[in-house]
Amino acid sequence: MDHPMLAVEDPATGQRITNVPDAGPDDVDKAVRAAARAWPAWRTTDRHAALASCAVVVDEAAAVLAPVLTEEQGKPLREAKAEFARAAARFRHFARLRLEPQVVGDGRVEVHRRPLGPVAAITPWNFPVQLAVAKLAPAFAAGNTVVLKPSPRTPLTTLHLGRMLTEVLPPGVLTVLTGQDPLGERLVAHPGIKKVDFTGSVPTGKHVAAAAAPGLKRLALELGGNDPAIVLPDTDPADIAERLFWSAFANCGQNRMAVKRVYAVGPAYDGIVEALAAFAETVVVGDGRAPGTQLGPVNNKPRYDRVIELTEEARAAGARIVTGGRLDGPGYFFAPAILAEAHDGMRVVREEQAGPVLPIVRCSTVDEAVELANATTSGLCGSVWGADEERAAEVAMRLECGTVRVNEHMARTLDEPFAGSQWSGLGGSWGVDEDTEPFVVHRRRG
Incomplete structure (x- = not known):
């Protein structure tokens, strides 16, 4: 047999x-x-x-x-x-x-x-x-x-x-x-x-x-992570956009410890939306075997369908798709999507997407950003981004997760525990x- x-x-x-x-x-x-x-x-x-x-x-x-x-x-x-x-x-x-x-x-x-x-x-x-x-x-x-x-x-x-x-x-x-x-x-x-x-x-x-x-x-x-990144008001968006982008979209966003939601405080909001969208539009999406490809396809159809569903659901609820979305043709290709005017009532924020879509939430104060970042059952990683690293580190210590980082997100050594x-x-x-x-x-x- x-x-x-x-x-x-x-x-x-x-x-x-x-x-x-x-x-x-x-x-x-x-x-x-x-x-x-x-x-x-x-x-x-x-x-x-x-x-x-x-x-x-x-x-x-x-x-x-x-x-x-x-x-x-x-x-x-x-x-x-x-x-x-x-x-x-x-x-x-x-x-x-x-x-x-x-x-x-x-x-x-x-x-x-x-x-x-x-x-x-x-x-x-x-x-x-x-x-x-x-x-x-x-x-x-x-x-x-x-x-x-x-x-x-x-x-x-x-x-x-x-x-x-x-x-x-x-x-x-x-x-x-x-x-x-x-x-x-x-x-x-x-x-x-x-x-x-x-x-x-x-x-x-x-x-x-x-x-x-x-x-x-x-x-x-x-298990899953719905990792938050807090962008402080003193942040220069142009200085962090590339690092923050890849912290969210490396491996097509299919990473448990990737940034899944961004909380931008005060004047940092408009700048970080614009800088992330501008960088996203330069990224080459295609077959991973092709020279020059920076992002491959979503791995499987159920995940691909979920990314589309969460993105469209957020758009219908008032989010603005600044750039990105599904691409025509065979395979499960989805250009990295930046969602502005997202909020915690949307599933794309509340739930781990594990795909190439990043919601950005506007916050008035740092306290609000910390509260929203911690309002989840997940607790894998988190990060805080700011020009004043000492201040950013103080805010990072308030996040309820296993690992926090300052001005980076996915760095890891072999000597540290992987805590969740x-x-x-x-x-x-x-x-x-x-x-x-x-x-x-x-x-x-x-």
């Missing part, structure tokens, strides 16, 4: 690229059993050389797989190559990590970090390689084995990369399973899984948490803490 297959689509054409396996219950059981068998030896192995080899594999894979990533995800080829570079850097970072016991109290107590066991890692379609490795690298460094399930919209690159990584890892340490729902739920609920590491939407994250609850599995959930508050997630990852549990050893005095 032939294995069921899942079609993969090219968002630049709307046409099928190829098919991948649509894994079922037997595939899940086989993968988790392999991960469980591999774990006892893997947890006691010196894993540093293996992680360094993984970094080399990712680096070398970029030449072959970056075009595949562009084809299935839509992002420009240079961004696909950059995603591989960031992923390789993460493997190198964790290859250097040493898990030393911590001595506490009067010197008789040691706190060790022990691995958890087989991990279910579930990744979304916006950064298939980068987010996969963000889960794999700390899990491997901690001594865990992993069953990785990529999004059914972007499974190709992950599947190919997984096969290459298994050549430098012991059997069973990594298995990649492709397929559509209910594959993720079956994996999460499997009794052999000890931790679930999920990145995706809030509704799906709640479903994942419910599926994991009967087994009291460890959870790391990186409220509905933006559980278990902000800091090193391998989320992939281990403490093991305390007391030594008797004397």
